[in-house]
Amino acid sequence: MEKSNSRRDFIKKSVAIALGALASDMLLNKALAATETAGKEVIPDAGQFKLMPLPYAYDALEPHIDKLTMEIHHGKHHQGYVTNLNKALETVDPKSIGDSGVLENIFSKMDKFAAAVRNNAGGHYNHSLFWSLMKPNGGGQPKGKLGEAINTDFGSFEEFKKQFTDVAMKRFGSGWAWLVLNNGKLSIGSTVNQDNPLMNLEGIEIKGTPVLALDVWEHAYYLKNQNRRADYIASWWNVVNWETAEGLFVAEK
Numbered sequence: 001m002e003k004s005n006s007r008r009d010f011i012k013k014s015v016a017i018a019l020g021a022l023a024s025d026m027l028l029n030k031a032l033a034a035t036e037t038a039g040k041e042v043i044p045d046a047g048q049f050k051l052m053p054l055p056y057a058y059d060a061l062e063p064h065i066d067k068l069t070m071e072i073h074h075g076k077h078h079q080g081y082v083t084n085l086n087k088a089l090e091t092v093d094p095k096s097i098g099d100s101g102v103l104e105n106i107f108s109k110m111d112k113f114a115a116a117v118r119n120n121a122g123g124h125y126n127h128s129l130f131w132s133l134m135k136p137n138g139g140g141q142p143k144g145k146l147g148e149a150i151n152t153d154f155g156s157f158e159e160f161k162k163q164f165t166d167v168a169m170k171r172f173g174s175g176w177a178w179l180v181l182n183n184g185k186l187s188i189g190s191t192v193n194q195d196n197p198l199m200n201l202e203g204i205e206i207k208g209t210p211v212l213a214l215d216v217w218e219h220a221y222y223l224k225n226q227n228r229r230a231d232y233i234a235s236w237w238n239v240v241n242w243e244t245a246e247g248l249f250v251a252e253k
């Protein structure tokens, strides 16, 4: 009896872990689907991490986000994270990352890795997500289940927008603002540098599955907006891809 209970518990746990991994892989695939990548990224035996093309032209987000910023942000900054991630992983045993060496597996064991992996794996993941969460003629309000959940958890879309903008404004220095889903509830927070809410680390102020991500590093807006982060954030609301956000929300909910 006892034996069968513990066996049942073990199976239950295994299934939960498998489902967790599946949801995680789905999330990454979903986020990267818009960048036309095929399947999840596996390291390093299946090759190295690669910079995927943007799912739209560099000038497609004009006039809200300018072409030159997008070119440098994607082609130089994001490429740099990818290059340095591959370099940082050269000395890492792939077995230490798990069967499917996806970025989320790295984040779940973040304390086992060097700072270079943390910074560059975060940089690669966060930017992949960020590109997929924007589109030309975006903006407006989320429809469907995410729209409903925002109303439930924040009172209204306007209140959510106000709180998210406030958090993004108050992130001192370089970092990201996030909308995440955690235990069925949406919440807003920010992280420093290239940290993200999936990283299993002390000191990360917000935990959960990303639904919306905003890069507030100066490299994301300095050419066009200089020091005016508020202008950049106001522009960014016009290019939010709520369909991708809805997809991330529904995949995890």
Ligand code: MN
Pocket (backbone or CB within 6 Å): 073, 077, 127, 215, 217, 219, 220
């Ligand atoms: Mn950036």
